[in-house]
Amino acid sequence: MSPQRLRDDLVKQTKIDVLTADQAKDNEAHMHTVSRSFLTDTITVPTPEMMSYAALSSLGDAVYHEAATDALEKHMARLTGKEAALFLPSGTMSNQIAIRTHLTQPPHSIVCDARTHIHKYEAGGAAFHSQAAVIPIHPANGHHITLEEIIHNADLTSDIHFALTKLIVLENTLNGTIFPQDEILRIAKFAKENDLKLHLDGARIWHVAAELAIPLEELVSPFDSVSICFSKGLGAPIGTCLMGPAAFINKARWLRKLFGGGMRQTGFLSASAAYAVSNNFEKLFHVHELTRRIEKGLIELGAEILSPAETCMVFYDPAPLGLEYAEILERAAKLPDPITLGGSRLVCHIQTSDQAVADFLALISQLKEEKKAEGWVPPEKTHVNGNGVIRDVYVRPKAIH
Numbered sequence: 474m475s476p477q478r479l480r481d482d483l484v485k486q487t488k489i490d491v492l493t494a495d496q497a498k499d500n501e502a503h504m505h506t507v508s509r510s511f512l513t514d515t516i517t518v519p520t521p522e523m524m525s526y527a528a529l530s531s532l533g534d535a536v537y538h539e540a541a542t543d544a545l546e547k548h549m550a551r552l553t554g555k556e557a558a559l560f561l562p563s564g565t566m567s568n569q570i571a572i573r574t575h576l577t578q579p580p581h582s583i584v585c586d587a588r589t590h591i592h593k594y595e596a597g598g599a600a601f602h603s604q605a606a607v608i609p610i611h612p613a614n615g616h617h618i619t620l621e622e623i624i625h626n627a628d629l630t631s632d633i634h635f636a637l638t639k640l641i642v643l644e645n646t647l648n649g650t651i652f653p654q655d656e657i658l659r660i661a662k663f664a665k666e667n668d669l670k671l672h673l674d675g676a677r678i679w680h681v682a683a684e685l686a687i688p689l690e691e692l693v694s695p696f697d698s699v700s701i702c703f704s705k706g707l708g709a710p711i712g713t714c715l716m717g718p719a720a721f722i723n724k725a726r727w728l729r730k731l732f733g734g735g736m737r738q739t740g741f742l743s744a745s746a747a748y749a750v751s752n753n754f755e756k757l758f759h760v761h762e763l764t765r766r767i768e769k770g771l772i773e774l775g776a777e778i779l780s781p782a783e784t785c786m787v788f789y790d791p792a793p794l795g796l797e798y799a800e801i802l803e804r805a806a807k808l809p810d811p812i813t814l815g816g817s818r819l820v821c822h823i824q825t826s827d828q829a830v831a832d833f834l835a836l837i838s839q840l841k842e843e844k845k846a847e848g849w850v851p852p853e854k855t856h857v858n859g860n861g862v863i864r865d866v867y868v869r870p871k872a873i874h
């Protein structure tokens with residue numbers, strides 16, 4: 474075979490078209506599915522308006538500083554009242570780099586709520602990247618950990634049996650609930666007095682700001698560092714910013730490279746995030762209203778609320794209605810216009826439709842009537858939630874959080 478023919482064949486072999494035969498129509502169908510899914514808020518899709526704005530973005534290489542990305546970082550630093558910010562591909566990398574930057578010499582430990590993302594859903598990253606022991610606390614009030622619980626659990630003595638606590642990590646929101654700011658201030662005072670660093674996983678802090686009408690800067694001022702996501706409540710396709718003192722962010726930038734997270738032409742990603750911040754933050758008020766609508770409807774129907782609708786999530790138990798998650802999921806999936814559910818947790822997002830909320834409540838109401846018709850008698854007393862820790866039931870898919 475001639476060299477030219479070989480080259481032509483090679484060129485042919487390398488070509489790929491990832492678009493489906495009718496991609497625009499498929500995307501429309503996907504968007505509709507997203508509008509009727511209560512699984513999570515990470516499934517929101519970039520809109521044509523967001524993509525048009527992103528397509529106009531700068532084209533630099535972000536390892537050497539990129540204009541739109543620099544602008545986004547500066548904006549986030551300003552918004553949070555911190556000295557500097559760093560754009561990262563994910564909330565997980567942002568949290569893990571923050572932990573690695575704060576912690577220097579093992580043995581050391583991190584104190585956090587047992588339900589936090591950094592403990593439960595980051596693949597054991599604190600042990601892997603930072604050689605840190607994690608001390609998880611199950612909050613007695615079922616809502617948030619308190620200063621007293623932190624003091625009780627942290628290892629602060631110089632006894633050689635212990636891994637000294639060097640870092641406290643809080644998450645706000647956690648399971649959609651808002652960490653009381655006065656408790657954060659108490660914890661921050663204790664951290665300062667005991668030379669402990671305080672990091673906030675504020676993946677969804679936007680919701681707290683929207684719900685309480687408190688500026689981000691005030692919410693995060695007690696923290697040494699804060700991680701804030703664009704790809705959850707605000708609906709950007711990707712991205713998180715880590716904020717903190719300039720020296721901390723310089724070190725984090727170095728570690729981002731080490732982690733393999735030094736990205737190149739990020740202009741369109743930063744522009745998507747900027748579009749999300751500018752256009753979607755104001756949509757969170759309605760998202761919270763939808764979640765409260767679900768909670769109210771479920772209470773009226775007699776379901777148990779396991780974790781209240783403070784922002785974009787509500788956890789429920791349908792047992793008082795004689796129902797199980799699995800049958801609700803199955804029936805929701807079989808509706809003429811299906812609804813996607815994951816178990817006890819219901820998440821509303823900026824693309825959730827009002828109709829989906831109405832249809833979900835109508836389904837629960839119908840299933841309740843069917844149970845009644847079958848002779849189901851509700852128990853006299855609804856189940857009381859054991860040790861104060863909410864039951865977090867995922868029927869499927871377990872990995873989505």
Ligand SMILES: Cc1ncc(COP(=O)(O)O)c(C=O)c1O
Nearest residue numbers: 563564565566590644674676874
């Ligand atoms: C509270 C919280 N922190 C961090 C993350 C991690 O974000 P990512 O999925 O971008 O790694 C998530 C993911 O959903 C989260 O819910």
